Amino acid sequence: MSIEQIRITLPNGDVLEMDGGSTAGDVAAAIGPGLAKAAVAAVVNGETVGLAEPIEADAAISILTEKNPESLVVLRHSAAHILATAVRELRPGAGIGFGPAIDDGFYYDFEVDKPFTPEDLEEFEKKMAEVAAADQPFTRRRVSKDEARELFSDDPLKLERLEEFDADEVITVYENGGFLDLCKGPHVPSTGKLVHFKLLSGAGAYWRGDEKRQMLQRIYGTAFHKKSALDEHLNRLEEAKKRDHRVLGKELDLYSIQEEVGQGFVLWHPKGAIIRHTIEEFLKATLLEHEYDLVYSPQIASEELYKISGHLEVFEEDMFPAMDDNGTRFRMKPMNCPHHFMIYKTQTRSYRDLPIRFAELGTCYRYERSGTLHGMLRVRCFTQDDAHIFVRPDQIADEYDRLLDLADYLLTVFGYEYHLALATRPEKALGDPAVYDAATETLRGVLDRRGVGYEVDEGGGAFYGPKIDVNVVDAIGREWQGGTFQLDFEMPERFGLVYIGSDNTPHKAVVIHRTLLGSMERFVGGLIEHYGGAFPTWMSPEQVRVLPVGEQWHESASALAADLKGAGIRASVEGRETLGYRIREAESLKIPYMGVVGEREAADGTVAVRRRGAGKKQEVMGREQFIAAVVEQVETKALG
RNA sequence: GCUGGCGUAGCUCAACUGGUAGAGCAGCUGAUUUGUAAUCAGCAGGUCGGGGGUUCGAAUCCCUCCGCCAGCUCCA
Secondary structure, three states: OOOOEEEEEOOOOOEEEEEOOEEHHHHHHHHOHHHHHHEEEEEEOOEEEOOOOEEOOOEEEEEEEOOOHHHHHHHHHHHHHHHHHHHHHHOOOOEEOOOOEEOOEEEEEEEOOOOOOHHHHHHHHHHHHHHHHOOOEOEEEEEOHHHHHHHOOOOHHHHHHHOOOOOOOOEEEEEEOOEEEEOOOOOOOEHHHOOEEEEEEEEEEEHHHOOOOOEEEEEEEEEEOOHHHHHHHHHHHHHHHHOOHHHHHHHOOOEEOOOOOOOOOOEEOHHHHHHHHHHHHHHHHHHHHOOOEEOOOOOEEEHHHHHHHOHHHHOHHHOOOOEEEOOEEEEEOOOOHHHHHHHHOOOOEEOOOOOEEEEEEEEEEOOOOHHHOEOOOEOOEEEEEEEEEEEOHHHHHHHHHHHHHHHHHHHHHOOOEEEEEEEOOOOOOOOOHHHHHHHHHHHHHHHHHHOOOEEEEOOOOEOOEOEEEEEEEOOOOOEEEEEEEEEEOHHHHHHOOEEEOOOOOEEEOEEEEEEEEEEHHHHHHHHHHHHOOOOOOOOOOOOEEEEEOOHHHHHHHHHHHHHHHHOOOOEEEOOOOOHHHHHHHHHHOOOOEEEEEOHHHHHHOEEEEEEOOOOOOEEEEEHHHHHHHHHHHHHOOOOO
């Protein structure tokens, strides 16, 4: 009897001769005992597998340790199984759904009579620690479909999933400590690998994400290899809570949403409004510099318009109900595009006129389902930074380049990093797939030429054309939806958007729907969280607060405030209460500059400048110098 | 929209298993004239989310509607 030898190629190019059927764990051990101990999982021919997986043929293998991000996914997936193990032990009747690893952790869905309480979660967490301490090995088994049916005969959700497997598909099950799950793995070698974890929340979730199916109870948790990483993650959650725009919006008196006004309708208070105004003025000036034309359109339109655009057909449930005027039905506008198309159509356009760029801070109304509303980030009335660009097919690439330049400029001003994503043709796309794909390649070419990294969202494009999304990354690393630049071949068809070519015949124009900032509501809401309420000076509602030390310096302080205002700075004087009280107040309001005026400053014509968040580190300077410094901050739109 | 939790003064929160609402901050008034994150005192402020019910009696128990929060679903 001879065991066949196989050749294992390691990442550094070394080749190991191993017995056929050796496991990835054996490979790790062959490399060294340290690695064997640190190993979490392995990548065999590009596929992540468990360490107990036998290897039958020559293969390229790399061993994953805690240092590889992929190993975290494995750990978290195993954590989900350990959670299910704990729940099954404590609530034997609980049905099990899915339990995957997700971006920041994992979840598991259970079918139970009573939803879980926070106390239940604590109980589960304790039990999980016990399961982990027991160091149960995860064992993997290949089973036939019939065998699997037998194994999961008491788990209707698993049986349902099972029926979706093809007859010849490999079905694997994982077991640890008597808990069995239908699962393709991989897993960590044993439950003992799970040490640093936390259950975070519970909530309902539809079985298979389908709102027509029963609701399961989902438990979210997270896990890390190192305690420090777990702590850091939990701190980040705390930090996110502190930056919540709904909390800061109230504290800083920026906006409110009130029941009497209506769900999802934002009231911009003066301080919020000045922030928005500042951004809008900056944006409009920038658009004019970039050869956009500003347009305005009404917020109500005849339903006929939305019949042409097709919105009534595909978007009606997101629209407010119609208002009827003697048989003419009107709708609050859900999008600006049809209006802009009607402006385009008022003239015969020449190929020489294109590109034509119509921009509008257009207010739209959408009847969002009540459960989706969220502060300023998801509302029912919002003002889009919207534009529709009409181009010839040969101008697409150039125009996308300009858009990416503009997005880069704007987002940099606000201190955002960003990622780009190309979304390609979905299944249900309209029109000629070849046209769609050619356009996609054009966009891909633009991205490639720029030499910037981007993701590809396969099948994520709109039904009418591909798009490039700009996803911004905020100060604490969270991603937000930012700009989106969508190509549209469908609307030009519906609206008959043409231009006269050099051949003196009409040609179909191509439309680019684009937004750079999204909506003012979402953008400002995002900025509140990005800056944690501490806006850069140029956007701050109040830029300088002048604080006289005592009443006798009030006049001198007022003179300084007047000079600041004269220079276009938003400044005020606050003289009541003690200096300490007023400094505390100004710090809580996150005013970027405090100017203290007392006996010395009044005498020398100086001011003691205290910067937001800088504590007692202050600088005494001449008043002209101070004013010039603040003006410079504003003019350069300096961050911080 | 769905599942669960929650809704008390402008804000943040108390009020044991039903006995008739209280504190801090903010506001107002007065005193204090202040040198770097809360000076002191007084006053005022609530039909306990709305409606209905049970009860001698409801912030508390039940029903219903509205809203908020988490998640699902959906999106600028």
